[in-house]
Each structure stands twice: as C-alpha cells, then as structure tokens.
Amino acid sequence: MSLFEIVPDNFFTILATPNKKIYLQALLVLRRCYRGELSIRKTDYVSALAEELISRSLDLAPEEDGLPEDASFSGQAHFLLRRLIDHHWVEVETEGSSLEETLAIPDYAAKFLNLFHELTSDQHREYNHYVFTIYSVLKQADETRDDYLYEALATAHRNASALAEDLRSLLGNIRRYHQLLANQAEVRGILRQHFDQFSEEIEKKFYHPIKTFDSVDRFRPAILAILGDWREDSYLKDQVAELALTRAPGRFGDALAARREVQTLLDETIRLFDYVPELVEEIDRKHRRYLVAAYDRIIYLSHSDQTVKGKVVQILTALPTLEEGDLGTLLAENLQLFKVGWFSENDLYTPRKRRQEFDPEPLPLPSPPDLAAIRLELESFTQRVQEGFDQARVLAFMREQFGDRPILNTAQLDLPGLDEFILSLLAVLRHDDPASFYRIQLGRGYLYNNGFRLPELKFYLKEEADGGLSE
Secondary structure, eight states: OOGGGTSOTTTTGGGGSTTHHHHHHHHHHHHHHHHHOSSEEHHHHHHHHHHHHHHHTOOOOOOTTOOOSSOSHHHHHHHHHHHHHHTTSOEEEEOTTTOOEEEEOOHHHHHHHHHHHHHHOOOOOOHHHHHHHHHHHHHHHHHHOOTTHHHHHHHHHHHHHHHHHHHHHHHHHHHHHHHHGGGOOSHHHHHIIIIIIIIIIIIIIIIHHHHTTTOGGGTHHHHHHHHHHHHHOHHHHHHHHHHHHHHSTTTSSSHHHHHHHHHHHHHHHHHHHHHHHHHHHHHHHHHHHHHHHHHHHHHHHHHOOOSHHHHHHHHHHHSOOOOHHHHHHHHHHHTOOOOOOOOOGGGOSOOOOOOOOOOOOOOOOOOOOOHHHHHHHHHHHHHHHHHHTOHHHHHHHHHHHHTTOSEEEGGGOOOOSHHHHHHHHHHHHTTTSTTOOEEEEEEEEEEEETTEEEEEEEEEEHHHHHHHHHO
C-alpha cells in the first residue's frame, strides 16, 4: 500500500511553511497531551499550546491563509489547532452527553508524532535494555516451556532487530559527522562540531553507554546458547508452531507455514546476535577514523590560511632574502602590492611596560630524613604506650570497677574517658592471664556506655566463677 493512500494529500504542507517550527511545537504539545490522557479536551489542548507559545516567545509569521484575527497567544493557539484539523493531523469529536469537544488523533498521525518526539528528544539510548529483555523472556520460556514460547521468540526477534537498527543508526551518525568535517573551513568550526555536537549528541548518549554499562556481551552467550538449543530441538519447534497457529489465528495457512516462520525467527535472531560484534567493531573503527580525521583537519587548517592574506603570507615566505628596496620593487612589479597605514583613536594609548626579568634563587633541597631519630622516637612511643597501659594498671582498673560486687556487667563499667575505654578492652583481652582475678562470660549483642560501643559481657570474680561452675 502506498504511503499517500494512507495520509491525506495536504498532510505535510504545514511543515513546509515559514511557521514550520511553531507547527512542530504544536504537534509535540499534542503528543504530550495525547500521552497523558485517554481523551484530549479541546480547551485543555488550546490552553497547553498557548502556554508553550508564551514560554518560548513564539509568534506566527504571515502565511497564505493570513494571520489569526486575535493576535493574542490564545488566538494563535486556536488558529494553529484549526490548521492541524484542516490538514488531518487531528480530528474533532463531540461527547454525546456533555456536548464537549474532544480531539482524536488518527493512527497514522500518532506514528509521526512519536517519530518527531524521538528525533527531538535528548534521551540516552539504552542498548542493554534490548539485550536484557531478550535474555529474560528466553530464559523464562526455556525454563517453563509453557504456552508463551511463541511470544517469547517473537519478542526476542523484535528486540534483536531493534538493537541492530539502533547500532546501524549510530554508525550512520558517526559517518555523517565524518563527512561534515570536509565542510569546515575554520578550526573553531571543527571544535564546535566536535565538543558541542558530536561529543554531546553521539559519544555521551550512544557510543559511551554501549562501550561501558550497556555492553551486550554480558548476556549474548547465554542468549545464543538458548536459541541454539531451540534450533536443534524439533519437538520444541513443533510446539512453538502449534502455539503460533493458536495465538495468531489467520496469520498462517497451515502448520507447515507456522513451522517455517518459527525457523525463520530462530535463524534471523541468531544471525542478528552474530552480527552485533561485527557492527560494534565497525562503530569503533569509524569512531577512531573520525577522531583522527578531526585532528588532521585541525592541524591542516592551523597551518594553512586560505584567505587572500594567507596566500600573500605564503608567497612572502617563499621569497628569497632581499633588501627592503629590492623587495618593494619586486612586489610592485609582480603583485602590485603596497603598504597601507592609518591612524585612529585606538592608537592613542600608553605602551605597556614590560616587567623586569629576574632569576629567582633556587629553593633549598630538603635534608634527608634522620632514620635513626625516627626509629628512636617510635621505640620511645611504644614504650610509653606499654608503660601507660601495663598489666598492673589494668588489674587496678578492674579492682576499682568491681568494688564490693562479685559480678559486674558492661553497662556498669565507669568509662569517663578514652583511657578507661582502652583499659576495659585490655581487661577483656587479659582475663585468661594467671595474674588476673576475674573471668568473663560473653553475651549477645552490643550496648553503648557513655558513647562507647561495647559487647554485652559479665565479669566474675574467680571465686564466684569457680563456685558457680562447681555447683
């Protein structure tokens, strides 16, 4: 069926008028309203379109049909809606009960609205979404072998085709930017194309994801393994063909046609996944070629000036060393060049004075570290730590904590500072020493004592602990 048998003859006319950008915004607003509601009220769309015109400061230019009588933004919104209706982008319906006018979008117009949104949106392309969806549906179907085998296979083929198509689109975009380099005549144009367009629109949104977190290699082996098993399983292919006849009545003439369709879906999906690494490699190769070409183009334009001034500079550079008088005569006879000078108000300024050059004194080299002094300091520090928290101090700390009590728990410890906290830890570590007079019993969980996190423990005097064990 021909495209123009589906869409009206004047369907694309509004996109060839001086107000084509405004009509595009009107269509995008129409899609936004269409996506957010089941039905679009005419008044709601006109209000949303007027707000869009105000926010973007858009004004209609004169057309063959003239301008709206009402020059306000609301009047322009009504004018744009009438134009969309006349060109069959939208249809008006009347609700039976309320007589309120609503807007309906034909199916062919909805497809173009989605296309316009995809082309103008700044969304990152998630290639891994296709691969993960294929892996999920195939893995689930392979484990259950239920009535959704045909849907799983069709979904896998559809997503594999979309993945390959998006990768081809990425390759085409890189080629397009490569060709645009030849049209750049200035270095700043190349830099603007690379950093403002290629880097933002291609590398960050498409190329970088597929080379990092959207890598298809993670699920590709598992997908090919499942598809390979299915292709070799004749019983399963017959089962999928029977499900295809049931799920899509009238689509296949007989079981043989359904079986051929199943085989085709399997073969094409496997072929697409075999083709993906080659496509990614070609994208890498084209990306490298673009970067090299951009660099070479910058170097070329930096060393060659194609203007008249640049060509004169090339001629003067190629001339031999001559006296000023001979050089002037030569240029006057052959190139008819002459020196031009003028005086303007911009020449009236005080010349800048150059700074007096000076040689700073070199910074002194740092002396090498005294390793012997460092070693003595470390030994002294270790000795001070050992003397500060020796066994005698630990035992004295625990006697003070027990007092007259035979049993002591962690919550009852008096820990006013960091030294007491360290002593409590050392008391736990040294409870098995022969000189210790207490035993511990480990509980469950932890508690906080004066901001210090400690395990739940019970301390027993040895006499109390031994008596409890003997009983």
